[in-house]
Amino acid sequence: MRDSNSPSGFATRAIHHGYDPLDHGGSLAPPVHMTSTFVFGSADQGGAIFAGEAPGHVYSRISNPTLDLLEQRMASLEGAEAGLATGSGIGAITASLWTILQPGDEIIVDETLYGCTFSFLHHGLEKFGVIVTHCDLTEPDTLRRAISNRTKVVYFETPANPNMRLVDIDAIAKIAKSADALVMVDNTYATPVLTRPIERGADLVVHSATKYLGGHGDLVGGIVVGCKELIDEIRLYGLKDMTGAVMAPMTAMLILRGLKTLELRMERHCSSAQTVAEALASHPAVASVLYPGLSSFAQRELADLQMTTEAGPAYGGMIALELHGGIEAGKALIDGLSMIHCAVSLGDAETLIQHPASMTHSPYTPEERIRHGISDGLVRLSVGLEAVDDIIADLIVSLDALSAPSLLAAAE
Template sequence: MTDRVPGFSTLAVHAGAQPDPTTGARATPIYQTTSFVFNDADHAASLFGLQAFGNIYTRIGNPTNAVLEERVAALEGGTAALAVASGHAAQLVVLQQLMRPGDEIIAARKLYGGSINQFTHAFKAFGWNVAWADPDDIASFERAVTPHTKAIFIESIANPSGSITDIEAIAAVARKAGVPLIVDNTLASPYLIKPIDHGADIVVHSLTKFLGGHGNSLGGIIVDAGTFDWAKDNKYPVLSEPRPEYHGIKLQETFGNFAFAIACRVLGLRDLGPALSPFNAFMILTGIETLPLRMQKHCDNAKAVAEFLSGHAKVSAVNYAGLPGDKYNNLQRKYAPKGAGAVFTFSLKGGYEAGVNLVSNLKLFSHLANVGDTRSLVIHPASTTHSQLDDDAKVKSGAAPDVVRLSIGIEDKEDLFADLDQALNA
């Protein structure tokens, strides 16, 4: 048994965790402390100089968070991970290591509306630029590459459309350009898709969604695949050149295949400060233990609801990759054979007003701006999450005016059918 590689469900319960050595507690304790006592002056100096691993201050690292980091890294097949305060914080910390004023990322047009806003507006203040590409047109990523390109960013399953992205094809573009591929794997979770197996160099999540799974804790995580050569061509000096704040250490040279995760921790998290609370780490760890059970139920329910809506008189189209004949069904069978996820969209014959009315009439579905909860959720993206976009951009991002987004929970599917039916007919 000692040579056996644990299965996914075993890792979801056990990875990173041991009984507490002092108390014997089986559940990972919440280390609700700001700071940690050093053994002596030499120990403190070695920790601050990156010459030893250990705990200094919870903004930089915490034992509860460390279990979460090790567990998600194991589930994704990465070398190391860093937990932060939210999915948006994960994106910020990642790009801080890669970008300098005037640099550019290429991003898929089909993204969560908050990410579109972050990339288009917030990051402009740092002098970071974005070039948009169409995930249905791989050549558009190639055309967008310039000498200023520092990364390519995609979602494995796009929010809100639920479309499946051809990760391997875009990874090939990234390799040719000599830049890392960053994949937001929030909607898939590693239960459905492991982007590192398909060429991703960095994986990010909003832990708030399916990994936590219960709508009670914010969090984000960065997973380092350990696959990218950060020293090549000196394109990423943060990792390849001596760091003055750490006595001239070169992070790539010193830390090898987990250098990027170290950079995110000791440069990004240390200085920007979006730390994850140990309590939230504990809550998310508890959620991850049931991830395989929940995700399969999410997917089974979502497919059933998509089939129900496909036959409804008030519905003009259903966009769910798990349906035979869907545009993304072949990619779903390649990348996510266990299921197409729980988030998808459908279009109403009554257009924008019908979408607004539907979300107002649903009773079991909760109308809110989240996905990945045990409860079924609904939102009308054009009037909420994507409202800052013009109509053309809404359509390109999968949030046309007549589109409603569902995040299907783990309730009895018949109850979901009944609620949707009464709201559609109201």
């Protein structure tokens, strides 16, 4: 057998890692194992596999050869020992945290989180005695003051959904390690093309694979990677016994296909988003554009350090913007578009736009949104793979209508 695991290039590993066609009858595409259970050659073999004393698969709620390949490949791309595929991104988060946390433990989280993550923490874990503490993790000293011996996990997104806040992974990991707390990072926005949190001290990295990893808006899935010992615990407890958040083999195949073009797609997402952000920043209807690649972005220096490809810094495909006129202007912008679709999710070939306060972050109360930096007027844009001139043209037509003197006067 040829060694398909030795190349180090990101795109090479995304295409080849863990699979040799000659081991599968020459099939270039990995086979999809559509089976619920697996047959043992003997009772002794079955017992040995159950006991973990022999390699093999038992039941697809626990493991499956197609998912195993995806898990190996994602672990390689993130620089981790092992990976686990789940039925959704929130499945990866919940399976992990149910495994790690017990009543009385504390999880410290950033001020800004995806709405369903926020809901799981406050409407789920808190009911079972887990202490959820929010800190401004963009300022590491706030963590230093808050962390204690009851803190088991420090959790954040970078960039954060939806307002693009960045967290210094190295600095937070150093503080967390001093208190023996695990660091868990949602890397959905950046993907391992741009940011690899394990290399910067994180213990676990989660993804909504629905987004950039799949990349085509046709699946729902999640990934968590980390050290093998912890991933094994999450597999056998958080996934198998607690959540049952299992990924289907066909979904794994679609994500494996998406990974083959991930680096190429991210290059286009990043370059187009940079161009769009620069075009929007000077428009009179726009109050502010939040994008790490802009010189006006408050954390640009951290973005240059932490969001890098093999070719240099790149800043992702997500943009947040505030409009003069707040929530009504945001709705008018969305309703005035023709090519760009109003839809939640992100990372697809299509450019998507949505209003977080009424959609993805509606689990927050209005008071919670204000406290956590998600204004009612914020609009989130996921820049797709269309011709960038067409994306900008669609936005400008709608923005121009908003910037008519009568509308701006009404907004004031």
